[in-house]
Amino acid sequence: MRTELLRFIARRLVQLVIVLFVVSIFTFLLIRLLPGDPVQTIIPFAKGPQFAKERAQLRRDLGLNKSLLGQYWSYVIGLLQGHLGHQYSSGLPVSTLVDQSLPVSLQLMIYAQVISLVFAIPLGILAAYRAGTKTDSAINTSSFALLALPNFVLALFLSFLIGAKLHWLPTAGYAPGWLDQFFDGSQHMQLGQHLTDMILPSVTLAVGQIAVYMRLLRSDMIATLQENFITLAKAKGITNRRILWRHALRPSSLTMLTVAGLNVGTLIGGAIVVEVIYDLPGMGEKIFQAVESRSYVELQSYVVVIAVLFVVVNFLVDFLYAVLDPRIRRARTPA
Amino acid sequence: MAAAQPSGPLLEVADLSTHFETSRGLVRAVDGVSLTLDRGKTLGIVGESGSGKTVLSRSIMNLLPKRGVVRSGSVRLEGNEILPLSAKEMRRYWGAQMAMIFQDPMTSLNPVMKIGKQITEAVRQHLDVTRQYANELAESLLASVRIPEPHARLKEYPHQLSGGMRQRICIAIALACGPKLLFADEPTTALDVTVQAQVLDLIAHQQAERFMAMVLVTHDLGVVAGRADEIAVMYAGRIVEHAPTGVLFANMKMPYTEALLASIPKLDEHSHTRLATIPGRPPDLVIPPPGCKFAPRCRYVQERCVQEEPPLTAGAAPGHEFRCWFPVGTPEGNEALARNEREGRVPQAAALAGHA
Ligand SMILES: Nc1ncnc2c1ncn2[C@@H]1O[C@H](COP(=O)(O)OP(=O)(O)O)[C@@H](O)[C@H]1O
Ligand SMILES: [Mg+2]
Numbered sequence: 174m175r176t177e178l179l180r181f182i183a184r185r186l187v188q189l190v191i192v193l194f195v196v197s198i199f200t201f202l203l204i205r206l207l208p209g210d211p212v213q214t215i216i217p218f219a220k221g222p223q224f225a226k227e228r229a230q231l232r233r234d235l236g237l238n239k240s241l242l243g244q245y246w247s248y249v250i251g252l253l254q255g256h257l258g259h260q261y262s263s264g265l266p267v268s269t270l271v272d273q274s275l276p277v278s279l280q281l282m283i284y285a286q287v288i289s290l291v292f293a294i295p296l297g298i299l300a301a302y303r304a305g306t307k308t309d310s311a312i313n314t315s316s317f318a319l320l321a322l323p324n325f326v327l328a329l330f331l332s333f334l335i336g337a338k339l340h341w342l343p344t345a346g347y348a349p350g351w352l353d354q355f356f357d358g359s360q361h362m363q364l365g366q367h368l369t370d371m372i373l374p375s376v377t378l379a380v381g382q383i384a385v386y387m388r389l390l391r392s393d394m395i396a397t398l399q400e401n402f403i404t405l406a407k408a409k410g411i412t413n414r415r416i417l418w419r420h421a422l423r424p425s426s427l428t429m430l431t432v433a434g435l436n437v438g439t440l441i442g443g444a445i446v447v448e449v450i451y452d453l454p455g456m457g458e459k460i461f462q463a464v465e466s467r468s469y470v471e472l473q474s475y476v477v478v479i480a481v482l483f484v485v486v487n488f489l490v491d492f493l494y495a496v497l498d499p500r501i502r503r504a505r506t507p508a
Numbered sequence: 509m510a511a512a513q514p515s516g517p518l519l520e521v522a523d524l525s526t527h528f529e530t531s532r533g534l535v536r537a538v539d540g541v542s543l544t545l546d547r548g549k550t551l552g553i554v555g556e557s558g559s560g561k562t563v564l565s566r567s568i569m570n571l572l573p574k575r576g577v578v579r580s581g582s583v584r585l586e587g588n589e590i591l592p593l594s595a596k597e598m599r600r601y602w603g604a605q606m607a608m609i610f611q612d613p614m615t616s617l618n619p620v621m622k623i624g625k626q627i628t629e630a631v632r633q634h635l636d637v638t639r640q641y642a643n644e645l646a647e648s649l650l651a652s653v654r655i656p657e658p659h660a661r662l663k664e665y666p667h668q669l670s671g672g673m674r675q676r677i678c679i680a681i682a683l684a685c686g687p688k689l690l691f692a693d694e695p696t697t698a699l700d701v702t703v704q705a706q707v708l709d710l711i712a713h714q715q716a717e718r719f720m721a722m723v724l725v726t727h728d729l730g731v732v733a734g735r736a737d738e739i740a741v742m743y744a745g746r747i748v749e750h751a752p753t754g755v756l757f758a759n760m761k762m763p764y765t766e767a768l769l770a771s772i773p774k775l776d777e778h779s780h781t782r783l784a785t786i787p788g789r790p791p792d793l794v795i796p797p798p799g800c801k802f803a804p805r806c807r808y809v810q811e812r813c814v815q816e817e818p819p820l821t822a823g824a825a826p827g828h829e830f831r832c833w834f835p836v837g838t839p840e841g842n843e844a845l846a847r848n849e850r851e852g853r854v855p856q857a858a859a860l861a862g863h864a
Contacts (some may be wrong), residue, residue, distance in 0.1 A: 412633070
């Protein structure tokens, strides 16, 4: 069993490397395909010595004096060493900015995923168990209403009601959590404040996902509940609760988990809005600022980071598959 | 009738009907079935595919969904009426008093749960035992259904075992809490021919050892021939003939039973090949024909059969009942058959099948 799992992971790791290679080519071309002289395009109009310095830095970052292949080579080598170029307005290395902002966004997305799954799983199970009844349609209708609500509307509503009117929770600001210190050693964890700060942003981001996960789990669960092994479990005299949670949930959760992995893309999009509204110093806010100031190099690096994040998360989902469903690992060879 | 009297029959089913609400109308899958079963005895239920055997056994077990199903009649286990009980109330009976072995062992076990767990969870649900005791019990159950290396199997998943082994696991699960009544719904139909007899013998051996009553469901009269004390033949949701096994084989009265017997697969064939020897198909269960349900396919069919449904009437031997106006081997029956031959009358379905 162990070796099967290891072999499974090894196979997936090879795929991971291939995907990352494709991602690197894509992001590399992103900048090179800008019209005219990329340096002029990226830092246009401005004159003066300080801009000359930035342009020189940018030219070095991009390695424009080399051939395209040579540029790609030094780009990849740079990436592998963690060089992500510089933010030309401040001259700071982008890697420093990523270290500061990535953990903020990661925690936000983790909380959002956890919150949405914590609601979606019991609701999905209940809707499947009571499929076709009033309970089912009530769950469907209300979760779809929440899905239809745009993030920014919900964010504004929540920060107005819970924050400004009721003063229950902060609507802006950020204290470092459990993840920040691993990226940036100077951050000290203030877990209580961190969690309080993160409640409204996480809930805002989570709400729309609940309907998505709930629906997927519900339909897979309805199919699972028709299976013979569920009838057999019932014929053993097992309680309904146990049949639903121990027998039916695991085989019904694979589609939902796949989508939860793919959903990281949607969440990053949502995180940009949420971070800007709640003033969180995360990647979303950095991306927003980079777009606003047309900082292409910075943006390119964020794209790389997000792509890697996306690929790694989906790798983890695949791994989770193999843990949840023993049939996905290869059948045992006779000892 | 005295309730909960240990001397009475274990199972009494009276006028049980199960109808499904579908878009086409009510499907009369089981229609007015009555039967009784004593402790330790075996009742064989035989009929073609679609005759309602599975629905009948699940109705008796009270395992059918509540929605879209209309049931009436009475099912008593040791004198206690169980038909109106809710799923929650039935949990005391399921597994503990009555258990079931399903037709397809490939889909009856949870693919993502270890075999040991699938046995012990039933044990721990019904018996107040420690985890360790439950594990030991599971291991000895696996040994008693003759699974090699039972200890190692506890930690394995179903997909690591063959169909025959999986059916043994299902048997072990059914036996786990010592039920008084075991339903075996075509327990070997999905299995390889080479292991069918082994598995049937295993079930029979365990049944005798534990003094369980058993309802053995099959489409193959050959399977129940040496194994059942009594046989009920089902057609279109009804019992059309019911007799002690010896009486049935020596003196069957129902033309359908005769046709079933003629269609017992030969030794060199797979026993789950379709019963093609009875021409035609079972009737529509939404709008059944008014007379005898078998009339369109019967060699003995007369005018009366199409118009009037024969009631279940007692035969000469005790415990023998059948539904037929022109029973096999009686003067009326012989005359009917002779008349049909003289007039060149073939059953409607056979005529259709001949042209097809
Ligand atoms: N859930 C259901 N809804 C509607 N019809 C059903 C349902 N289950 C079984 N039936 C019908 O009941 C009849 C008897 O089925 P079944 O008991 O499975 O037959 P058997 O086990 O003898 O092959 C069949 O005609 C089948 O189509
Ligand atoms: Mg069946």
